[in-house]
Amino acid sequence: MKNIVIFASGGGSNAEKIIEYFANSPVARVVLVLSNRPGAGVLFKAESHHVPTLTFTKEELENGWVLRHLQAFNPHIIVLAGFLQKFPADIIAAYPHKVINIHPALLPKYGGKGMYGIHVHRAVLENNEPESGITIHYVDENYDEGNIIFQQSIALADCATPEEVAAKVLALEHEHFPKVIEKLLTE
Numbered sequence: 699m700k701n702i703v704i705f706a707s708g709g710g711s712n713a714e715k716i717i718e719y720f721a722n723s724p725v726a727r728v729v730l731v732l733s734n735r736p737g738a739g740v741l742f743k744a745e746s747h748h749v750p751t752l753t754f755t756k757e758e759l760e761n762g763w764v765l766r767h768l769q770a771f772n773p774h775i776i777v778l779a780g781f782l783q784k785f786p787a788d789i790i791a792a793y794p795h796k797v798i799n800i801h802p803a804l805l806p807k808y809g810g811k812g813m814y815g816i817h818v819h820r821a822v823l824e825n826n827e828p829e830s831g832i833t834i835h836y837v838d839e840n841y842d843e844g845n846i847i848f849q850q851s852i853a854l855a856d857c858a859t860p861e862e863v864a865a866k867v868l869a870l871e872h873e874h875f876p877k878v879i880e881k882l883l884t885e
């Protein structure tokens with residue numbers, strides 16, 4: 699049985715889909731959800747599924763405190779699902795090729811600092827892009843720049859607002875993210 703650890707900053711709809719997908723899986727289960735935001739919706743979602751949670755400060759993320767707690771959970775994969783802080787180099791170095799992130803656009807376009815959530819979808823629409831999509835990639839020390847594992851695109855012809863793009867992209871994330879994690883854990 700493999701251990702999945704999730705970092706998230708927000709509502710945690712992706713985290714919840716992953717928890718549910720693996721709830722009765724013989725492959726893996728979610729053993730810990732961490733957040734930098736004490737009131738984040740993801741923490742309530744995790745608790746409602748009886749998944750342990752941990753919150754931390756920026757300092758604790760950067761001074762090795764979070765890494766020490768992670769080690770106790772023996773993660774086989776570390777999943778960033780809407781985690782909006784820079785991920786520290788010591789955790790990336792301790793878990794090479796085991797930290798992955800989901801981004802709500804087709805990288806390398808619309809990535810980098812400040813490109814998260816609705817900001818991404820607004821920029822995509824402002825540039826009249828015919829399509830957008832999702833990217834799942836390994837995390838390195840730069841924002842949104844690690845090797846790409848999986849991409850899926852969708853047409854934007856019927857989307858007039860960033861919120862409509864967001865809803866379409868989020869549905870795509872929910873559909874694919876758990877399956878990609880499972881594939882990485884079994885290959």
Ligand code: GAR
Pocket residue numbers: 706708709710711712713779780781800801802813814815818868871
């Ligand atoms: C997701 O759309 C994810 O791709 C995005 O945050 C959202 C979190 O939603 N991540 C980024 O923008 C990272 N740059 P959720 O909390 O409902 O899972």
